[in-house]
Amino acid sequence: MEVTLKSQFIVILYSILFGAFLGVIYHLLSIISNVFKFKDFEINNKKLLKYKLPYKETVKSRIGLFFIDLLYFLIITPLSAIFVFGINSGVVRGYIIVGAICGFLIYKLSLGRIFGLIVNYSSLFFQNVLLFQIKLIMKPIKAIKKLKKKKVKEKNVQNSFLFFGKNREQG
Numbered sequence: 762m763e764v765t766l767k768s769q770f771i772v773i774l775y776s777i778l779f780g781a782f783l784g785v786i787y788h789l790l791s792i793i794s795n796v797f798k799f800k801d802f803e804i805n806n807k808k809l810l811k812y813k814l815p816y817k818e819t820v821k822s823r824i825g826l827f828f829i830d831l832l833y834f835l836i837i838t839p840l841s842a843i844f845v846f847g848i849n850s851g852v853v854r855g856y857i858i859v860g861a862i863c864g865f866l867i868y869k870l871s872l873g874r875i876f877g878l879i880v881n882y883s884s885l886f887f888q889n890v891l892l893f894q895i896k897l898i899m900k901p902i903k904a905i906k907k908l909k910k911k912k913v914k915e916k917n918v919q920n921s922f923l924f925f926g927k928n929r930e931q932g
Contacts, residue, residue, distance in 0.1 A: 786837065794826065
């Protein structure tokens, strides 16, 4: 197989685009992480930066981030294998890996910042939708609990008329 400079240049360009695609996947998975509060939202407002609160790392956040990272690598591993087999017949070369890393970094430093804002706002939107659905589900449950408490209270009031002493046992 003859490897020309032109074909290597095309492979590098494709690997840079593939790295940017991996960055998009990373941001899409960070929506899940933000909705379930596995990590802090990025603070993009300069006025809010001076009020940075310390991030409390909990067991929930560590386990959640572990599974998000695991999901990310389970997604990109087969995609990377398919990319390398499709672009270079399965031959892994250093410039393909370097190109993908550079593409990821270029994306993260340019379009990733804009996409990060979109991710933060969409995370807040999905979080509010989730909270609204939970409130809708919890409303009838709370009403049923309130009715049960009211019925139990009425039964206790009805039963208390039978006893005249300080205690029911002394009655």
